[in-house]
Amino acid sequence: DIQMTQSPSSVSASVGDRVTITCRASQGIGTWLAWYQQKPGKAPKFLIYSASSLHTGVESRFSGSGSGTDFTLIISSLQPEDFATYYCQQTNTLPPTFGGGTTVDMK
Amino acid sequence: EVQLVESGGGLVKPGRSLRLSCITSGFSFGDYGMNWFRQAPGKGLEWVGFSRSKAYGGATEYAASVKGRFIISRDESKKIAYLEMNSLKSEDTAVYYCSREMAVLGYVYGLDVWGQGTTVIVSS
Numbered sequence: 290d291i292q293m294t295q296s297p298s299s300v301s302a303s304v305g306d307r308v309t310i311t312c313r314a315s316q317g318i319g320t321w322l323a324w325y326q327q328k329p330g331k332a333p334k335f336l337i338y339s340a341s342s343l344h345t346g347v348e349s350r351f352s353g354s355g356s357g358t359d360f361t362l363i364i365s366s367l368q369p370e371d372f373a374t375y376y377c378q379q380t381n382t383l384p385p386t387f388g389g390g391t392t393v394d395m396k
Numbered sequence: 397e398v399q400l401v402e403s404g405g406g407l408v409k410p411g412r413s414l415r416l417s418c419i420t421s422g423f424s425f426g427d428y429g430m431n432w433f434r435q436a437p438g439k440g441l442e443w444v445g446f447s448r449s450k451a452y453g454g455a456t457e458y459a460a461s462v463k464g465r466f467i468i469s470r471d472e473s474k475k476i477a478y479l480e481m482n483s484l485k486s487e488d489t490a491v492y493y494c495s496r497e498m499a500v501l502g503y504v505y506g507l508d509v510w511g512q513g514t515t516v517i518v519s520s
Contacts, residue, residue, distance in 0.1 A: 321505075323505065323506035323507075325441075325506075325507075327441075331512075332493055332495075332510035332511060332512055332513055333441065333493075333495075333507075333510055334510075335498070335506055335507060335508045335509075335510075338498065338505040338506040339505060344506075344508060376440065376441055378441075378506065380504045380505060380506060383457055384443050384457075384459050384460070385443045385504070386443070387440055387441045387442070387443075388440075389440050390440050390441075
């Protein structure tokens with residue numbers, strides 16, 4: 290199975306901060322990478338696919354980049370509703386696997 | 397509005413069975429692959445399995461941890477996806493989510509719609 294490693298596991302930030310989350314795959318996955326946001330007690334929300342394409346309706350302050358094994362999710366200016374846990378997922382190879390998650394909490 | 401609503405969760409003893417349902421609405425069910433994921437308490441997301449769209453014959457695949465115990469099926473006329481869970485273990489305790497694939501020509505880009513989840517607790 291492809292292992293997905295996210296860092297950091299948690300980050301404390303303030304509204305307006307730029308937040309960067311990285312995701313590394315144990316082998317190359319091209320751009321078959323998605324990002325999700327999950328709030329406590331809620332289902333994941335689809336943010337980004339193909340490493341950098343914003344899903345419909347997702348705010349433009351979210352952006353993704355990368356290919357191969359190294360990927361990044363950036364929140365350009367953190368908003369109150371962005372405090373949540375973020376997961377990367379590879380869809381290149383079965384089984385689809387997730388990173389361990391990065392929790393963005395309030396500083 | 398596109399919606400997925402899971403049901404069927406509950407408390408079940410080890411070794412017993414449970415069937416979850418994912419009732420869908422607002423889209424052409426047969427055109428989409430449907431996946432099941434789970435999230436153990438305080439843990440991350442784990443893929444359980446999928447059923448491909450009608451175009452791909454509804455083919456199924458499963459995670460190694462559930463293969464041989466869980467069965468995914470779909471009723472195209474009712475627009476419902478099912479997850480039948482047999483020989484349940486304590487480690488199957490989790491919130492179970494169904495989700496819809498965003499795919500083109502069989503290539504999956506992600507899961508764009510999720511249900512609210514249903515909780516399964518396996519305990520004696």
